[in-house]
Amino acid sequence: MTLPAHARAVVIGGGVVGCSVAYHLARRGWTDVVLLERKRLTSGTTWHAAGLIAQLRASANMTRLAKYSQELYGSLEEETGLATGFRRTGSITAALTDARLEELRRSAAMARAFGVEVEEISVSDIGERYPHLNLDGVTGGVWLPKDGQGDPANIALALARGARQRGAAIIEHAKVTGLGRQGRRVRWVTVETPDGPQRITCDHVINCAGMWAREVGRMAGTNVPLQACEHFYVVTEAIPGLKDLPVLRVPDECAYYKEDAGKILLGAFEPVAKPWGPPPESFEFDQLPEDVDHFEPILEQAINRLPVLAETGIHTFFNGPESFTPDDAYHLGRAPEMDNVWVAAGFNSVGIQSAGGAGMALAAWMDLGEKPFDLGDVDIARMEPFQGNARYLRARATETLGLLYADHFPYRQKATARGVRRSPLHGALAERGAVFGEFAGWERANWFARPGQAAEYDYAWGRQSFFDNVAQELHAVRTGVGMYDMSSFGKLRVEGPDAEAFLNRICGAEMTVPVGKIVYSQMLNHSGGIEADVTVTRLSQTAFLVVTPAATRLADETRMRRLLGDARVVITDVTAGEAVLAVMGPGARALLQAVSPNDFSNAVNPFGTAQQIEIGMGLARAHRVSYVGELGWELYVSADMAAHVFEVLMEAGADHDLTLCGLHMMDCARLEKGFRHFGHDITAEDHVLEAGLGFAVKTAKPDFIGRDAVLRKRDEGLNRRLLQFRLTDPEPLLYHNEPILRDGEIVGHLTSGAYGHTLGGAVGLGYVPCQDEDAAALLASGYEIDVAGSRVRAEATLKPFLDPGGDRLRG
Incomplete structure (x- = not known):
């Protein structure tokens, strides 16, 4: 057996997923593809899969991929001459x-x-x-x-035959034993064959090794958490x-x-x-x-x-x-640690129904250089490094298999492998009744139990046990002052002589701003889609702090590193170095003035600026921003002083009716205000103008990524717009993915939803087509939201229902 000396792409693993990736790369003209299987095709998991092929998944794009798989399997037999056993049984x-x-x-x-x-x-x-x-x-x-349903092994073999017919090499009894790394690239693959070890140089490696993928990932210097x-x-x-x-x-x-x-x-x-x-x-x-x-x-x-x-x-x-996998979603995409290593693994017992679509999406991503559509649900970059820990994976895996058929209640939290990442304030919050959820490994206070109330979730589709708690927390933020822990949000320090120019190139907003200015911005792709949603604070002439959602910290850092080129810039993850306390509400200024000698007036610290402050006997940096639509500050405190600052605020808060709040309150508040959430309301396939975020894009500056797409969209007009909805009936609850009906016809679905306690009903965001329509015509229609089969009338708006002029947060 003699292996090719070089391949444009080497696929490791001959299960249904590896065969699909090879097939779809070959279909896109990548004929120089080699698939290596350690034993025989399908011999790991594919051969014994049940072969159920369903269309409906938990999100629109995952459903798109599952539907594609089904359509592909229906046509493979005619294309390859190999029966797949696929039949629509319902x-x-x-x-x-x-x-x-x-x-x-x-x-x-x-x-x-x-x-x-x-x-x-x-x-x-x-x-x-x-x-x-x-x-x-x-x-x-x-x-x-x-x-x-279908025959799993024959589906895989048909995909392999289709790949061969287009020029790919499918090689069995070829075990990968080593990957030669130089910097952030794999340059060659060492393979044990019946004729001895051989080497293939390559441009790309795709890890489709199934239950061996974690070990193959480590060989490549990448993290692929699965068990x-x-x-x-x-x-x-x-x-x-x-x-x-x-x-x-x-x-x-x-x-x-x-x-x-x-x-x-x-x-x-x-x-x-x-x-x-x-x-x-x-x-x-x-x-x-x-x-x-x-x-x-x-x-x-x-x-x-x-x-x-x-x-x-x-x-x-x-x-x-x-x-x-730790979250029951499969791993797809480019590994964060390397620039030419890709992953398609960890399919959580839905590999047959997912393989066709996953292979298509990954091949398109590799070919185009950008995601063909939003794949955030499964992007391998969502996995934190610690999630590759073997003990963690075994503990979490006892639960994740069963979660496939468990009740998928809203806000359901994982019960296993908890407590790995904790804010410096975790213990203090727990003592005061915090009920924690887990997100990217972080223990986060989601709501606070009252004295005598069980500090635990009581799951349901209706009003859960924390419904009134969140209402009270939100009322405090709207009418008084509330405080919540935001320490889990990602913090990336971008520093160096070229930091300003670099950020101006990768962000849509203008970064040539004074020291202390906070800029809200998106990082766009070449289609104008949103790859990241961040705030950037200028700390000095050469240093900036980029704050990202906790779930996308690694993905955002990885994107920035890949775009560095030869810029004289150092990027450092400083998330764990600072705790963040958000102090929000009409009473926020009075509380801060009670604990700090600094001036928090609009004249000195207007909205969108940061200042160094003394607080108690410590120091902090006060960022005048808000994700809840109220006057407020995010206080960045070094981890060693966080407990002290918390105690000072709590002591002074007794005289200001300070209420501790959780992140469920924050989500309700931001939806009342119409603030977007990355991964739900804005994604890589949502154009920044159609998302209503054109104000954050400054096309007057040249050469930033996505600028041409923004200018093009301004000339061509919008195809859809993101609207805010409020149900007129105060009883139903919204979560996400509920259908939007316009004049009786389904035109889209909600991207996110929650209860608007201030507004007296559930609220949500969702895109609605608007070809050749102005705002007045779009809003003149009658809207309904389908809630579990019942149509509920909804009001729609382009401006926020709450404080449309933004006066409260600038007060």
Whole structure:
């Protein structure tokens, strides 16, 4: 076996995902592609996958990718001559509780917004479509007629054949044993073959190594956090007369059922999973030992739910490993640590239905040099370095497998692998009733329990236990003064002789500003889409502080580093060095004047400026900005002084009715004000002008990334606009992805939603098409929001419902 001396792209891993990446690169004209598989194609996880192929996912773009997979698999046989076993059987998801039925109704509404054919069906409808089902306890369900199933191994082999037909090389028994790194690039791949070690030089490497991806990532100097878990299913003996059944999911019993060749495959996503691995060197088409005791509770419920199982023997009890990530979203994209290493791995038991779309998206990203559309849900850059920790991964994996079929309540928090990252104020907040959520590993105070109230979440689709707490916190910020911890937000120090010029090139706003000025800005791509949403504070002539959302700190830092070129600039992550306390509300100035000798007047410290201050017996930097739409300051305090400053503020706050607040309040407040949230309301595929953020882009300055796209859009006109909505009925709740109806027709979906306690109803943001329409015509229409199948009338506005002139935050 002689390997090619060079390849434009080397794909590591011959499962369905690796084959898809090779296929799609070849389809885009990358004929110089080599796929390396350590054993035989599909021999890791793909061969034993259940092969369920669903269209609906948790976001619009993930649904787009799943729909693409289905369409691709339907045409592969004709293209390659290899049968994929793909057939549209339809799928039923049955609810056993009112809470699950609410979730299904909301998911059906979301499906309508995403263009997925869906039908809410009654208990009797479920019985007609699945006659073997015991309907006891069933409360309703949804039917997706275009869902299907396929043969996982043959899908992968068809993709591999399609890649070969376009010039790619697919090589088995070729184990990657080393990656030659020079700086931020992999220059060659060392491969063990039956004929000895060989080397391939390359331009790109794609890690599609499945449950080996973490180790391959470390070989490349990159972080790919995933953990293999045992995954169980049984296959029955043949059942006479069994044919043409849809896929059935009963998530309240952790089970799914698939009819195949007259047999039933019963699989499970049990609440407490069994981490496994690392896989042995010999692993190839292997099974793991049976664990009947572990699977027995699922099987007992299944026999009750499908009585025919009690009369049928089990042909196969199967246990095989599958990979899971810390957040149940797969890893896709360019690894932050390297410039030519890409990842497609960790598919959380949805690899077959995701592989086609994931391969298409990654190939487009590699070919174009930018994301083809928003892929923030799965971008590998969302993973923090600590999440590659083996102990952390094993602890989290016990939960993430089961979360696939758990109730997906709003605000649901992970229960495992907690407490890794804590603000310097964590203990003080906990003592005062803080209820914490986890975000990018950070423990963040989301709301505060009252004395005697349980300091824990009580999940529901309706008003949760913290609803009134958040209302009180928001009232304090709107009428008095509130304080909350923002220490988790990313802080990047950008320093050097070329810092100003560098930031002017990568940001849309003007960075030639005086020391102490705070600038709100976006980093744009060449299409005018928003890659980052930040504030930039000029600390000195050569130093700036870029503040980013906690979830995108690594992605934003990585983007900046890749755009540095030869600029004389040093970028340093200083997030852990400073705590941040936000003091917000009409009473914020009076409170700060009580604890600091500095002047907080508009004359000295107007909105959008920062100043060094004394506070208590310590020092801080006071940033006059607000994400809640009120007068306020963000106080940046070195971590060693944070506890002291907190105590000083709390002591003085007793005379100012200071209220401790959580980040749920902040989200409600920013939505009342119409402030955008990166990753929901603004993404890489949302044009900055259509997002209503043109005020933050200064086209008078030359040569910043995205400038041409902004000027083009101004000439051509907007295709859609981001509107703010308020429900006229005060009862329903909004979260995100609810369909927007304009004059009775679905035209979009909400990108985010929360309850506007000040406004007396739920509020949300969402894009609406506006081709050749002015603002008056757009707002003259009648709008409704589909909330779990019920249409609720909504008011719409381009300006914020709350304080449209911005007088409160400039007061």
